[in-house]
Amino acid sequence: MSLLTILEFPDPRLRRKAAPVEQVDDALREILDSMIETMYHAKGIGLAATQVNVHKRMLVIDVSEDSSDPMVFVNPEITVLDPEPLGHEEGCLSVPGFYEMVSRPRKVRINALDRRGEPFETEAEGILAVCVQHEIDHLDGKLFVDYVSALKRERIKSKLEKEHRLQKAEASA
Ligand code: NI
Numbered sequence: 001m002s003l004l005t006i007l008e009f010p011d012p013r014l015r016r017k018a019a020p021v022e023q024v025d026d027a028l029r030e031i032l033d034s035m036i037e038t039m040y041h042a043k044g045i046g047l048a049a050t051q052v053n054v055h056k057r058m059l060v061i062d063v064s065e066d067s068s069d070p071m072v073f074v075n076p077e078i079t080v081l082d083p084e085p086l087g088h089e090e091g092c093l094s095v096p097g098f099y100e101m102v103s104r105p106r107k108v109r110i111n112a113l114d115r116r117g118e119p120f121e122t123e124a125e126g127i128l129a130v131c132v133q134h135e136i137d138h139l140d141g142k143l144f145v146d147y148v149s150a151l152k153r154e155r156i157k158s159k160l161e162k163e164h165r166l167q168k169a170e171a172s173a
């Protein structure tokens with residue numbers, strides 16, 4: 001296991017559409033374990049492979065209070081069970097420091113493969129439903145800032161770009 005680097009908005013690699021996983025093997029499980037470690041280290045509740053520059057359809061989530069319940073979803077597909085919108089203040093490890101209200105369907109069914117490559121099905125509502133939809137968006141090259149106004153998105157973009165320039169300058173100083 002190792003800590004992976006998380007790409008940050010507006011990195012164009014976050015816009016790539018991830019390809020389906022063809023085989024769940026040891027190499028893939030190692031990436032999944034590193035993703036879980038990286039998510040905990042960054043104090044996140046979800047991480048999509050796209051965010052660590054791996055363009056395969058897989059994600060990890062842990063919405064438990066004490067980081068004790070890591071969940072793995074390979075090739076996740078969702079079906080909306082209740083379209084009634086649930087508003088939730090979302091953040092993202094790829095958009096550090098920014099939180100915006102986003103509305104998403106409140107209840108979904110998830111079909112995916114687990115870490116052994118076995119298919120499973122589960123229903124999600126509340127924070128888990130929000131999180132899984134947010135992470136699947138990443139696999140499609142979409143970010144939560146796409147749901148806010150263009151003006152707000154531009155503001156977030158320029159603030160993060162400025163921060164990235166400062167970090168670069170510090171690293172080379
Ligand atoms: Ni995110």
